[in-house]
Amino acid sequence: MIIIGAGAAGLAAGIYGARSGLKTLVIEEKLAGGTTGDAPLVENYPGFASILGSELSDKMVLHCKKTGAVLRELESVVTLDLKGEKKIVKTNKAEYEATAIIIATGAHYRTLDIKGEKEFKGKGVSYCGVCDGPFFKGKRVLVVGGGNSACITTLYLSGLAAEVMVVHRKETFRAEEALINDLASKGNVKVMWNNEVSEIKGDKVVKSALLANAKTGETSEVPVDGVFVQIGESPNSMQALEAGVESEENGCAIKIDIRQRTNIPGVFAAGDVTNHPVMQIGTSVGQGITAALEAYSYIRRPYYRK
């Protein structure tokens, strides 16, 4: 079995694959650990009331190695041939063959690319409301975006923060009606239409944001403790889609069924690269486990195949 990506999903799959006796290879283009390592502090992964993201990911990597899974780091998968019984994985260094593949390549959050965003990432700038919202209890936060994720994040934060300001560059939201109605009923949510955030300012942590009004050209500085960037995520699914793996409708997240199967027999997907509605460490781990056990069934009990 080959697992592509050594984040929470890929490492969990690696642990289950190797422990079930499968010859398991995990290929990772960076150093193993994935996005978990980017989380400054994780307070919602069961068993760890509070742990640095980097510490949690290190533990997962060590655990995966200990089970006997082979981990190849700094090796990038460039093309996949998934049509036949044997799946071919080409990397920038070698070519491998496997009976089953798990795609666990994660996603990347879209960024604003403005001054202060990189500097204050993890110091007030966040891309995940569920992950970081509780750090802003009773504080003043700003959400950037106008789609479903921006609205869902705003609703979530409105239950925690004293005030939530939504900055959207258009005049209407591009979100589901029910979400928009829910937002309108929240007394602590204020929407700044036709505005863009042009800079995030602070000292050690975020203190304010500069807004530019697209209609009037006016700029203003608003004091905030946190900026949640919610302008979309892009799943790292390019190679898989090019190889014929089906994506969700109107998007490029990999479409999976409840058993993490894609449209191609023997090809599974897990974690943030899929169209699963929740993107968290715990859900990625769960999906990785399911994918590995399903891959095991696929490899060892071929009479299960349809």
Ligand SMILES: Cc1cc2nc3c(=O)[nH]c(=O)nc-3n(C[C@H](O)[C@H](O)[C@H](O)COP(=O)(O)OP(=O)(O)OC[C@H]3O[C@@H](n4cnc5c(N)ncnc54)[C@H](O)[C@@H]3O)c2cc1C
């Ligand atoms: C700042 C931040 C804070 C967060 N905080 C929390 C939190 O507190 N709690 C929580 O539950 N969740 C949190 N999350 C979300 C959580 O980190 C992710 O949902 C989870 O880590 C996703 O795991 P994954 O294995 O699907 O993907 P990833 O961890 O992203 O792993 C995918 C891996 O695949 C590799 N890869 C991609 N393409 C290739 C390729 N072609 N070849 C080889 N390797 C490839 C990548 O390098 C990466 O290592 C946070 C996210 C961010 C960004």
